[in-house]
Amino acid sequence: MLRIIDARTGEPVDAAPARRGLTRIEAHTEGFDVTALRVLLVADLLVRALELGGTPVWALLDEERRRAELRAGAAALGIRPFEEGRDAAAGLGEAQVLHVVREGGAEPDGVRVAVAAVHSEAPPEEADPAALRLALLSGRRSVPVRLDAAVLAEAHDTLVRWRRAVAGWARQPSRPIPDEVRAQLRTAWEDDLDVPGVLGVLRRVASAPDLADGARFETYAYADRLLGLDLAHDLGTPA
The missing domain is CATH 1.20.120 (Four Helix Bundle (Hemerythrin (Met), subunit A))
Structure with a gap:
């Protein structure tokens, strides 16, 4: 069973309901930058991990700005598409909601999965997308990532x-x-x-x-x- 640290309390919680009901994952990117892409990547990993455990998942992008850039950047990194519009969640009957947020950013009600910032010293758009994905995966999500030419190489x-x-x-x-x-x-x-x-x-x-x-x-x-x-x-x- 996937356990995830809730940034509100610092305590682990079950990412999936006990009876394998639907888990909704909301990604809150707050604009478009490399940290926003890391937020989407963590949300993507949560979806993948839950699906591997047999839990149905619904992934949602909660962002009003620069959606086209976010979607293009996410696609380049192999992040699967997110749906839009929280109103569409009404009536789905999900048993768990996880909010993936940047550290120090939005504070929605419910379980919050915090993602530390990315400090980029190299233009990420010039990096091989798969190498960039691996670089972003190489540290715990609670630890800031520093991207430079050596790390990407x-x-x-x-x-x-x-x-x-x-x-x-x-x-x-x-x-x-x-x-x-x-x-x-x-x-x-x-x-x-x-x-x-x-x-x-x-x-x-x-x-x-x-x-x-x-x-x-x-x-x-x-x-x-x-x-x-x-x-x-x-x-x-x-x-």
């Missing part, structure tokens, strides 16, 4: 390395994900959406000496359902 190199590895592992017979590895992944992302913990599991899996390549492939493919990094991008390319 490191994320790009990691992404290239992992995609090549996944393509190579895919050439071997498939093997099931070890139970302990699956448990480590779920424990990480269900603990207040600890994505850096998920990335740490992937790093260990890549170098584990006793793991079959087919199991490495399945592990990365499974984790990518949360991460959205298109890790299978290089499948079918020449070795």
